[in-house]
Amino acid sequence: MGTLARALETFFTMHGLAMVTDQAERLAAGRRRRRIDAVPQDLRPPVQAIADFMMHSRERARRAGTRPRSDATVEAALAIVRDLARFLAGHRGKHDWALTDVHDIEAYLTNQPKARKRRLVVLGQFFRFARSRKIVLVDPARGLTSRGPSGFTGATLTLDQQRALFRRWTTAPDIHPHEALLGVLALLHGVSSREVKMLQTGDLDLRARTARLGDRPHPVPLDPASWSVVExxxxxxxxxxxxxxxxxxxxxxxxxxGPASTAYVSHVLDDCGFPPRMIRCTRLLDLVNTMDPKLVAAAFGMGPEATMIYLADHIDETRLSQWETPRT
Incomplete structure (x- = not known):
């Protein structure tokens, strides 16, 4: 569907002159089909079966009024199972799911250690489904644990890098406004890509210079630099x-x-060389370690557990002077 067709669809559906097309559903079905077709032929039927099962489960969830799986969740799960199937066929010489053992799963998980937790969840669901359908006799993923650190382990920016980025987005005249908006809000206010993507003009208070961001309970006051990039x-x-x-x-x-696509927003900061998540995590890490994590969670509309992972395992020595035992 091109730009003109999307504009006409929006106009007619807004005025009640037409129903919304199934363009999004057809695109999602095509993405699922491409993932399934990429699975080796011998291993493909069980993957097709679990894809059908997930779609039927989503329809039941919609009828029951519960939260159904999104297209992105289904596609991510199929991609993980597809990668495992290609690994088994290409590197382990196995063309039957029943031959999969725990060593195969461990070897597959070592390729991307940061994605171990997510992959184990999906593979556990897949092999439980396969065992219920008698495709495998034993669940090879049962008993495996992530064994990953529970705290934050991502990369962050140094102070010099933060200063350079701030000067880039506030002084360089040739920087695209979208890059400056996402960069400055993430650097100074810990804003996520989704919060910037969903930000509307109605969320801005031009007189008070505040913005309602995502699920945050209160409007966020914007400093002069942030307000300048918003303008x-x-x-x-x-x-x-x-x-x-x-x-x-x-x-x-x-x-x-509609909002900008997720693909567009994810590449807005490509020219600066740092991803949005890295910039946002730098700000959250600094706030959590200098303030009360519960206050940060309340200000950002997050759960207390979400901020605790950014709490570094150290104590600021300058805050221990009052507890120092006097010498006798």
């Missing part, structure tokens, strides 16, 4: 003459009312 982004949006309510508007979304 630049609003000027860029105004030049496109769009009715899209979002602050970040692209050429693909200016004719509709």
């Amino acid at each position: 630049r982004c609003l000027a860029h949006r105004g030049a496109q003459r769009t009715n899209n309510p979002h602050v970040m508007v692209t050429r693909q979304t200016k004719s509709g009312r």
Whole structure:
């Protein structure tokens, strides 16, 4: 579906003149089909079976009013099972799921150690399903643990890197407004890519210079540097003459009312050389270790457990002077 077709669909559905098309469903079905077709022929039927099972489970969840699996969740699960099937056929010489053992699973998990937890969850679901259908006699993933550290282990920015990025986004005239918006808000306010993507003009208070971001319970006051990049982004949006309510508007979304795509937002900061998650984690790590993690969780609309992983395992020595035992 092209830009004109999306614009016409948005117009007619908003005015009740037509029903929403099944474009998104057909695209998701195509993505699922490509993942299943990439599985070796001998190992493909069980993967097709679990894909059908997940889709039927999603329909039941919708009818029951519970939270169904999203297309992204189903596609990610199929991709993990597809990669395991290709690993078994290409590196282990096995073309039957019943021949899979725990050593095969361990060898597959070592390829991407950071994704071990997620892969184990999906593989556990797959092999439980396969065992219930008599495809395998023993669950090879049973008993495996992630054995990963529970704390934060990602990379963060140094102070010099943060200063360089701040100067880039606040002083360089040739930086795209979308890069400056996402970069500055992530660097100073710990904003996620989704919060920037979903930010609308109605969430901005031009007089108080605040913004409602994601699930945060209160409007976030914006400093002069942050407000300056917001104004630049609003000027860029105004030049496109769009009715899209979002602050970040692209050429693909200016004719509709939807947010920018996840793929677009994930590549906005490519020119600066650092991913949005790394910049956001740097800010969260600093806030949690200088403030009360519970206060940070409340301000960001997060659960207390979500901020505890950023708590470093050290004590600031300057805060222990009052507890120092006097010498006698």
